[in-house]
Amino acid sequence: MREILFDRFGGPDVLTIRPESPRPEAGEGEVLVEVAYAGLNPLDHKIRDGSSGRAEGLELPAGTGREMVGTVLSAGPDLDEAELASRGLAPGTRVFGMRGPQDQRGVMAEVIAISADDLAPIPDSVPEENLPCWAGLALAGLTAIATVRDAAGIREGHTVLIHGGSGGVGQLLIPMALEAGAARVWATGRAANAERIRELGADPIAYDEVDWQQALREATDGEGVDVVLDTHYFSTFEPSLELLRPGGIVVxxxxxADLSPARDRGIRAAIPAIVPGRDRLDHLVQGMRSGIYPLEVSQVFPLAQIAxxxxxxxxxxxxxxxxxDVRA
Ligand SMILES: NC(=O)c1ccc[n+]([C@@H]2O[C@H](COP(=O)([O-])OP(=O)(O)OC[C@H]3O[C@@H](n4cnc5c(N)ncnc54)[C@H](OP(=O)(O)O)[C@@H]3O)[C@@H](O)[C@H]2O)c1
Structure with missing residues (x-):
């Protein structure tokens, strides 16, 4: 089978296709999945170039990618048919999911072995052409849940500023913040993405056209917001600290990310950590079904164009x- 591997840390060109990789075997608690599409995340390039903490101790050559959509082929020796069926993961079922935090294997391969706990079935009503959205849902979605619920604890009436509202995680942070009861959400992004941010339910602030700090101050009558969710961080984290209301939190x-500039000023700050689990994946399924998580896919590349x-x-x-597109 075809699989993307890299045998050293470096730029995009270290990623190569191995055309005749051995097919994996499903271990305990695992199923074999024929992958259709795999989602990309900034973590992928940080692992590939060695800058992520997750690159430490990674055995090379290594696979790449963390989330995918595909079809269950079979299960490991300890998962019988009844057990698989009870989890909705019978062979032939279309599933989506992501590798658990401790699982360093990639997903950019025609067939992968993956823990059954890290997968959930996709509704039968989903048309084939929508599968790319499901490939990109698990990591961004579990991150958004961890951000809104666990790290920020957004509640009824909170005012929220999101940096990067039209990015992979940002497109789920906006609807999830509103779902949690946020009274109002502002989101930064380039002017080209303002309409998308508005469609998702936030007030856009075009950081490439206006002074975003000034714009937020004016929009909040100088009050600032209760919560800042910062997907960008580099140029936005420290200036955002001035825009938090007393008792507010920055995520x-x-x-x-270095939280010390916030903590030194007595401002609460936290970095979200993904909590895997079927209940959270099922929550994402409900959000997709009801249309409140309209995650957008901007580009689909064939496997050979991974670099x-x-x-x-x-x-x-x-x-x-x-x-x-792993099949292309
Ligand atoms: N802690 C965790 O468990 C966890 C999990 C997942 C992701 N992450 C991290 O979260 C970050 C975001 O991930 P992602 O998948 O959403 O990334 P992404 O899809 O690449 O989105 C990046 C976003 O940043 C925005 N951006 C770029 N420059 C900006 C600026 N100067 N001001 C405001 N926004 C700016 C972009 O908007 P424009 O195009 O409009 O500029 C875009 O929306 C990454 O660093 C990723 O590694 C962490």
Missing amino acids: PLPSL DAHRVLEEGHTRGKLVI
Whole structure:
């Protein structure tokens, strides 16, 4: 089978296709999945270039990618048919999911072995052409849940500023903040993405056209907001601290974000950590079914163009998700 591997840390070109990779076997608690599409995340390029904490101790050559959509082929020796059926994961079922935090294997391969706990079935009503959205849902969605619920604890009446409202995680942060009861949500992004941010239910602030700090101050009559969710971090984290109301919280997403500028000023700050689990994946399914999580896929690349996809990913201006068509 075809599989993307890299044998050293470096730029996008370290990613190569191995055309005759051995097919994996499903271990305990695992199923074999024939992958249709795989979602890309900034974490992928940070692992590939060695800058992520997750690159430490990674055995090379390594696979790439964390989330995907596909079809269950079979199960490991300890999962019988009845057990699989009770979880809705019978062979032939279309599933989506992401590798658990401790699982370093990639997903950009024609067939993968993955823990059954890290998968959930996709509704039968979903048409084939919508599968790319489901490939990009698990990681962004579990991150958004961890951000809104666990890290920020957004409640009824909170006012919220989101940096990067049209990015992969941002497109789910906006509806989830509103679902949690936020009274009003503002989201930064380039002017080209303002309409998308508005469609998702937030007030856009075009950081490439206006002074975003000034715009937020004016919009809140100088009060600021209760919560800042910062998917960008680099140039936005410290200036955002001035825009928080007393008792407010700032949540930067990059795992290596330095929280000390906030803590030194007595401001609450937290980095979200993904909590895997079927209940959370099922919550994402409900949100997709009801149309409240309209995650957008901006580009689909064939497997052989993985390096080009990483180049786009690294620019840091992805709208919605980038997805790899593993069958193309
Ligand atoms: N802690 C965790 O468990 C966890 C999980 C997932 C992701 N993450 C991290 O979260 C971050 C975001 O991930 P993602 O998948 O959403 O990334 P993404 O899809 O690449 O989106 C990046 C976003 O940043 C915005 N942006 C770029 N420059 C900006 C600026 N100067 N001001 C405001 N926004 C700006 C972009 O908007 P424009 O195009 O409009 O500029 C885009 O919306 C990454 O660092 C990722 O590693 C952490």
